[in-house]
Amino acid sequence: MPSSVQRKRVRKTPAARRAEIVAAAARVALTEGLECITLRRIAEDLDVRPGLISHYFPSAEELVAEAFGQAAGRELDALLPNERTEGSPAHYLARFFALATGAAYDDVSRLWINARHLSRYRPALRERVGVQEAAWRERFTAVIEDGVRDDGFRTDSPVLTAIHILVVLDGLGAQANSRTVDRPQAVALLAVTTAERELGLESGTLSRLADELTEADLARD
Amino acid sequence: MPSSVQRKRVRKTPAARRAEIVAAAARVALTEGLECITLRRIAEDLDVRPGLISHYFPSAEELVAEAFGQAAGRELDALLPNERTEGSPAHYLARFFALATGAAYDDVSRLWINARHLSRYRPALRERVGVQEAAWRERFTAVIEDGVRDDGFRTDSPVLTAIHILVVLDGLGAQANSRTVDRPQAVALLAVTTAERELGLESGTLSRLADELTEADLARD
DNA sequence: TTGCTTATTGGTCGAGCACTCAATAGCATC
C-alpha cells in the first residue's frame, strides 16, 4: 500500500478551513510579507493542494487583503487591548510605547509599509488598509479621551493628537527594512516624546512608566 | 524593402546608452513603481531589445537600485537645491514645504514607500535607500545649520531636528497610496508645524512664507 | 575599401505565478 502516491484527504467544514487559510496567510504576511502569500505557499503550509485555496478565495487578492486585516487587527489588540478593566490610560499608553519601541515591533512596521505600498496596485487591500487605519486611530482616540477625563491628559482634539502620534510612529517604522545601525535615543523616543508633549504631560512621564513595566505587563495575551 | 521585418539598429556609446537606460528606469520608478522596472518594459520605452538592458545591467536588481537613486536624488535637488546663492534658509525651507504639501509630492512619497518596502528583499536597493536617506538628512541639516547661524533658528542639534522633520514627512507620506479623502488642515501642516516648533520659530512663520511664494519660486529648474 | 571591435539583436530556457475544471473521496444521513 503506497502511502505517498495517494494523498490522504482531510475534510473540514468550510468555516474551519477558511479560518485556517486566513490564519496561515496572516502569519506569512507578518513574518515574510504580503507578496509571499501565494496559492502554492499557503497550500504547502496547510498540506493541501493549491486548488483548494482558490476554491475558498477565487481571487488571490482577496486573501491578501483578508490576511492583512487579520494580522493588523490582532497586533492592535495585542498592543492596545480594547477592554481596559484595570490600569490607567497612561499605563495603557506606556505599555504600547514599551512594545512599539522594541525590536518585536519591527514586524508590525514592515507589515504596514508592505500594505501601504502594495495597496497602490490592489484595490481590495487598499480598502482594508483604510479600515485598519481607522481602527488604530479610533483605538488611540478612545484611550486619549479616557485620559482627558480621568488621567490629566490635556488636548484640544483627541483625534488630531492620535493622528499626530500615529504619523510619527509611521515615520519611525518606515526605516524598519533599511535601518542597520541603532538610531540615537532621542529619535527612538520620538513617538513617546510626541505623545507626552501633545497630551500636556510632563516630559518623561510616559517613558518612565514604560520603563517600569515588568515582563508580565508586556506579555501578550 | 520590408521595414518592419528588419530592425534598424542604433549604436550608441556605452556611457550614453547606460545613462538613457537609467533615465528611463527612473521615470518608470517615479510614475509607476519600482516593480514596473522590467527588462521588457524599459527596452520597449527605448525601442531596443530586452537583451540589451541585460547587457548593461547583468542583474536587474542593480538597475532598480540605480533608478531609485537617480529618481530620489533628482527630487531632492528639485525640492531643496544644493546651492543657495540667494534667499534665506527660512525661504528655502518654506519653498520645500510648499512643494511637499502639494499633490505633486505624492509621487515622491510613493517612491519612498516603494523603495522602503522593496529594500526588504533587495540588498542593492537597501543600500541605495541608506545613501539617499543620508543625502536628504544632510541636506536638511545643512540648511538648518545655516539658519541657526544667519536666520534665528534655535535648536540644540540640527541633525536631530532634521531627522524629526523627515520622520514626520515619512509618516505623512505613508498614506500617499491609501488616502482618498482630504485630511484635516492641521494634519496636512504637521511637517511645517513641527519644523517651526523644533526650530524655535514663531508659529506660522514658515507656512506664511510658503503661502507667499509665487509660481515662479516653486518652478523646478 | 577592408577589417575589427563590440553594441545590439533574436530566440530560447526554466521558474513561478493565478486560475480553471472534471474527477475523486470524505462524511453525514438515511
Added chain:
DNA sequence: GATGCTATTGAGTGCTCGACCAATAAGCAA
C-alpha cells in the same frame, strides 16, 4: 450498508519574469 452532497484533488493552461548566448551589423581605424 448504501446514497448524496461537496470538500478536495490532480492535471493542465497561459502568462510574465530574469537570464543566457550565438549570430549580426554599426561604425571606427587602417
